[in-house]
Amino acid sequence: MAGSRTIFVAGAGIGGLTVSLALAARGFRVVILEKSERLEEIGAGLQLSPNASRVLVALGLQPRLAGRAVTPEAISLMSVRSGGEVARLQLGEVAARSAGAPYWVVHRADLQAALHAEVNEHHDIELRLGCQFEDVASHAKGLTVVHRSGMTRQQDLALALIGADGIWSAVRHHLFPHVQPQFSGLIAWRGTLDATQLPREYASRGVQLWMGPNAHLVAYPISGARQINIVAMVPGTWNRPGWSAPGDGNELRNTFASPRWPGPARMMVAAVDGWRKFALFTVPDGGQWTQGAIALLGDSAHAMLPFAAQGAGMAIEDAAVLARCLAEVQNEGGPAMAAALQRYARERRPRVARV
Ligand SMILES: Cc1cc2nc3c(=O)[nH]c(=O)nc-3n(C[C@H](O)[C@H](O)[C@H](O)COP(=O)(O)OP(=O)(O)OC[C@H]3O[C@@H](n4cnc5c(N)ncnc54)[C@H](O)[C@@H]3O)c2cc1C
Structure with a gap:
């Protein structure tokens, strides 16, 4: 399942599973890449x-x-x-x-299990466990997302890539290697x-x-x-x-x-x-969250201290706003998708900074 309306999400944590459900509810097909073999009770x-x-x-x-x-x-x-x-x-x-x-x-395990069960029942979401995001390239047809399962390296075409891969994000490292937790x-x-x-x-x-x-x-x-x-x-x-x-x-x-x-x-x-x-x-405030048709979400963009108890909450809010912004452009690629992701980041950054 890959093609013109398919969005790839790296990470099946709280943010990644939520944004996948929110995107599917807006008519997108979603492929989730999760590096862990199982969603464990950690x-x-x-x-x-x-x-x-x-x-x-x-x-x-x-x-x-x-x-x-x-x-x-x-x-x-x-x-x-x-x-x-x-x-x-x-x-x-x-x-x-x-x-x-x-x-x-x-x-956390109960919330992740509930989101996982909902994802499993959705025909337009494919969860690939044991599959790690490795690389991404932009071109005229959208994105080529490269991922690895064991010794096998594969690639797929995608309309957009969401880096919901947590504080040690590989997607963020690919885009903005100077940003360090x-x-x-x-x-x-x-x-x-x-x-x-x-x-x-x-x-x-x-x-x-x-x-x-x-x-x-x-x-x-x-x-x-x-x-x-x-x-x-x-x-x-x-x-x-x-x-x-x-x-x-x-x-x-x-x-x-x-x-x-x-x-x-x-x-x-x-x-x-x-x-x-x-x-x-x-993750220090002030870095960028998007580049073309790629965006960061949750801890990969803005991991914060837990004193306001809003780490998971901000990832969940990000998911809702990102899905709404992308729904405005549906399957238009390229510049329209990039502009929608920039709108998402513009809307979310002041809110997250205030929290
Ligand atoms: C195992 C685990 C346990 C946690 N326990 C707590 C806790 O007890 N208390 C607390 O306050 N917060 C905890 N957190 C963090 C909390 O879940 C997040 O701060 C918050 O929910 C925001 O979630 P997120 O989706 O942005 O990132 P996360 O919940 O961190 O999810 C990121 C996901 O991306 C996956 N991933 C990472 N790199 C790749 C890659 N290259 N390719 C594919 N997948 C990748 C990870 O395996 C993980 O499933 C935990 C996170 C994890 C991953």
């Missing part, structure tokens, strides 16, 4: 505020996420001094009605707990945010509230790429051992068995 929780969940609801994902995504009752800012709540942003069903879409907390000096540690392991008040259906001396702790329910996702952000120098390096729990427990951290926060950190860690990188 990663932990993601927060999706209504600006992002609205896009997923419009794409028909809500039934697939029912029973997995949790709508938290509130976001609570917790005092490190007293251990109690100092500020509260009410969420829940009432807030969802007024925003027109829910606030969701969800395991920058290490932030922060490391995110994540782990999950069975909700039954915590006293009820700390296993509630809310997001808890603790900001303390030299660290930052976030806890919220995932997997239908059966599990609690815990993330601790701490400064450090360890800066290897990747999403799931094993972490030594003692190192983290020492960070939280200070009596300045209250009992409940220390209890949550102590209760996690298998910590994983990832170094936090960003």
Whole structure:
């Protein structure tokens, strides 16, 4: 399946799967190239505020996420001094009605599985697992996209290429090799707990945010509230790429051992068995996102720190805007396609920079 209306997407992460569904809903055929052999259960929780969940609801994902995504009752800012709540942003069903879409907390693997299942059922989307984007060339007929599966290198014609291949994007490297992810000096540690392991008040259906001396702790329910996702952000120098390096729990427990951290926060950190860690990188603001009929989307364009909990949300918003811009030109190639992608970037850049 390749030809005049076919758009290639590099990466079957949250952004790549969403943009594929959004493009197919606008009448395009889509081929997704994903370098992993399987969409694995790596990663932990993601927060999706209504600006992002609205896009997923419009794409028909809500039934697939029912029973997995949790709508938290509130976001609570917790005092490190007293251990109690100092500020509260009410969420829940009432807030969802007024925003027109829910606030969701969800395991990344559950969201990816829901998007994957939707993609599999779509006749106009082909997902090629174990297939890595390698190269692209522009010419009068559009693009030639080169990809590799094992030892086999192949190429296809495409109307456009979307680089949704994450922070270490090969598509971005091909277009703008001078743009390099920058290490932030922060490391995110994540782990999950069975909700039954915590006293009820700390296993509630809310997001808890603790900001303390030299660290930052976030806890919220995932997997239908059966599990609690815990993330601790701490400064450090360890800066290897990747999403799931094993972490030594003692190192983290020492960070939280200070009596300045209250009992409940220390209890949550102590209760996690298998910590994983990832170094936090960003893609510097100000680089280009498009070149001709090629565009970047999500982390490949604008990987950000997680403090606003908008990394996945911005990739999902990008997907909706990009599909709308391309729908305006449908199967016109060349200059019209390039202009549509520039419109996408012009619309998204100020929004992403503000977030
Ligand atoms: C395995 C994994 C686990 C993660 N876990 C967390 C987490 O626990 N917490 C958190 O906040 N964020 C996590 N993230 C990042 C988070 O998903 C993103 O910040 C956000 O969702 C934006 O997504 P994205 O689609 O732009 O990029 P990503 O979700 O990173 O997806 C990029 C996809 O592109 C694929 N890819 C890369 N290079 C190529 C290539 N050359 N050819 C084809 N495919 C390619 C990757 O395998 C991946 O599937 C994780 C990302 C990954 C890939």
